[in-house]
Amino acid sequence: MTRIILILVSLLFLSALLFAPLAVVFASAFENGLGAWFQSFTDSDTGAAIRLTLLTAAIVVPLNTLFGVCAAWCIAKFEFPGKSMLITLIDLPMAVSPVVSGLIYVLLFGAQGWFGAWLQEHDISIIFAVPGIVIATMFVTFPYVARELIPLMQQLGNDEEEAAITLGAGGWFTFFHVTLPRIRWGLLYGVILCNARAMGEFGAVSVVSGHIRGLTNTMPLHIEALYQDYSMSGAFAVASLLSLLAVVTLIIKTLLEWRMGVHHR
Numbered sequence: 001m002t003r004i005i006l007i008l009v010s011l012l013f014l015s016a017l018l019f020a021p022l023a024v025v026f027a028s029a030f031e032n033g034l035g036a037w038f039q040s041f042t043d044s045d046t047g048a049a050i051r052l053t054l055l056t057a058a059i060v061v062p063l064n065t066l067f068g069v070c071a072a073w074c075i076a077k078f079e080f081p082g083k084s085m086l087i088t089l090i091d092l093p094m095a096v097s098p099v100v101s102g103l104i105y106v107l108l109f110g111a112q113g114w115f116g117a118w119l120q121e122h123d124i125s126i127i128f129a130v131p132g133i134v135i136a137t138m139f140v141t142f143p144y145v146a147r148e149l150i151p152l153m154q155q156l157g158n159d160e161e162e163a164a165i166t167l168g169a170g171g172w173f174t175f176f177h178v179t180l181p182r183i184r185w186g187l188l189y190g191v192i193l194c195n196a197r198a199m200g201e202f203g204a205v206s207v208v209s210g211h212i213r214g215l216t217n218t219m220p221l222h223i224e225a226l227y228q229d230y231s232m233s234g235a236f237a238v239a240s241l242l243s244l245l246a247v248v249t250l251i252i253k254t255l256l257e258w259r260m261g262v263h264h265r
Contacts, residue, residue: 022243029240032233040237048214049222049238052130056218057198060138064194068145069187073179075146076153077161090147093140102136102207128210133218136204141197148190149183156182189256196249200242 030037040046071090075083093101107113109126119126126132160182164174180187202220209216217225219242226235 022247025236025239025243028232028236031236036233037237037240040234041241043234045214045217045225046222046234046238049217049219050241052133052217053199053219055130056134056137057195059134060141060198061191061195063138064142065145065187065191067142068147068149068190068194071146072149072153073175075150077158087150090143093143098136098140098201098203099207101139102204105132105136105139105204105208127208128212128216130216132208133205133216136208137198137201140201140204141194144194144197145187145190148186148193152183152186153179185256189253192249192252192256196246199245 041050071086074080075087106127108115109119109132110116111120111127113127126135160178161174164178169177199218200220201218202224205218206221209218209221211217211221211225213222213225219238223235223238223242226232226238
């Protein structure tokens, strides 16, 4: 009986906070038909927001993947001074509000910031431009790959790598032929989470973007702009696309969790 009650409470909680909002978003998006939904994406500002979101993710995810693999490799395989500090710094974006992180970059690179005068002299725009959006997104998403790989690499240990090196394998050969095949599912899992957060980030990007339509508005910011303009059909259409991407991410994430479970058995 207790198990049934707990399951019902969980389902009720998920229905109220997840399924119901998703149903409202998709129902509102397709209220005027499929043709009107497609028509919403012909707007130039909407297209620019989608392209900027994809561009940001395309830059941020590979860089954070490279950082995550390197950081996890160092932490899991070696002992060195400052190791605890590195782990703490990796966790920092999880503890700091995204709005605060965006404000930090404004104070650094804004017109009145520490580097603002130098940037203006050299005609370099970071804040209220694409570079600022990329930097802010990179900051809030860089823990995901590292945090997925660190415990996985620690659990796997060093035995196979040490055996490969003993047999004469070099560092790169050992990584690509021994380590990478063992961590590939965890790496892919972290990349998917990083990509999902990069496309859906609002707080930090909102601070550094300037909300310039057609230039610095990502999909989440564009949804807010459309909603404030009472363009409900456009807002819900873009929101449904972003929600669809999130649902696909969750499905892939679930499949990877299942695949990782089978692999560990």
